[in-house]
Amino acid sequence: MKITFWGAARTVTGSMHHLELAGKRYLLDCGLYQGRRKDAENRNRDLPFDARSIDAVVLSHAHIDHSGNLPTLVRNGFAGPIYTTPPTIDLCESMLRDTAHIQESDARFVNKRSERRHRNGHDAVQPLYTMEDAEKTLPLLQPVKYHTPQRVGDSSSYQAYDAGHMLGSSSVLMEADGIRLIFSGDIGRVNLPILRDPEAMPKADYLIMESTYGDRRHKDEGLVADRLSDVINRTAARGGKIIS
Numbered sequence: 001m002k003i004t005f006w007g008a009a010r011t012v013t014g015s016m017h018h019l020e021l022a023g024k025r026y027l028l029d030c031g032l033y034q035g036r037r038k039d040a041e042n043r044n045r046d047l048p049f050d051a052r053s054i055d056a057v058v059l060s061h062a063h064i065d066h067s068g069n070l071p072t073l074v075r076n077g078f079a080g081p082i083y084t085t086p087p088t089i090d091l092c093e094s095m096l097r098d099t100a101h102i103q104e105s106d107a108r109f110v111n112k113r114s115e116r117r118h119r120n121g122h123d124a125v126q127p128l129y130t131m132e133d134a135e136k137t138l139p140l141l142q143p144v145k146y147h148t149p150q151r152v153g154d155s156s157s158y159q160a161y162d163a164g165h166m167l168g169s170s171s172v173l174m175e176a177d178g179i180r181l182i183f184s185g186d187i188g189r190v191n192l193p194i195l196r197d198p199e200a201m202p203k204a205d206y207l208i209m210e211s212t213y214g215d216r217r218h219k220d221e222g223l224v225a226d227r228l229s230d231v232i233n234r235t236a237a238r239g240g241k242i243i244s
């Protein structure tokens with residue numbers, strides 16, 4: 001087994017881990033890196049491997065820093081299955097189309113601005129990906145319910161557990177050649193309204209874990225609600241506006 005971390009390592013966006021397991025190549029997530037335009041542009045556009053060499057993608061959840069570069073993978077020739085939970089597919093349908101729309105309008109904006117600045121000739125910026133790429137990506141998404149082992153490749157299997165982070169979010173167990181690897185995805189908090197608590201995971205040999213807030217103690221949920229209502233009441237009392 002070989003794992004290469006291509007994102008969300010020493011940084012918090014662009015989650016993308018390349019996994020070589022039992023003779024196959026998988027991606028765990030394919031997220032958009034969000035940062036300064038030039039930096040983000042290079043990281044997102046130039047995939048550090050051949051997209052056609054990937055056998056399958058396992059997607060932990062719909063947030064764009066985990067799913068948002070899937071259309072680039074498809075634009076570069078990936079045509080395999082993307083396994084994820086059914087609600088994640090529903091969310092990706094809106095979110096990937098929306099992101100494609102933003103990529104296209106961003107490129108239009110930059111080109112218009114450069115046209116104005118240098119009237120004679122400039123290299124037109126191409127969108128990172130287009131609506132067409134997003135539309136080609138959506139049919140590749142394959143629904144796999146929680147706790148339902150799914151075969152990937154010839155000899156690997158994958159199973160999703162509820163990560164309690166957002167609707168459809170999962171922590172993932174991959175298994176092949178007697179090796180068990182867990183990819184936590186983003187992990188939610190306990191006792192949140194609407195969302196279920198993150199599930200305890202089974203035993204594994206290796207664990208890739210989100211640790212964004214690993215060095216912090218979260219405030220009690222009740223205190224957060226109190227502080228929010230306090231901000232709203234104070235703002236309303238002085239005739240201010242609240243944008244959510």
Ligand SMILES: [Zn+2]
Pocket residue numbers: 061063066165186
């Ligand atoms: Zn997330």
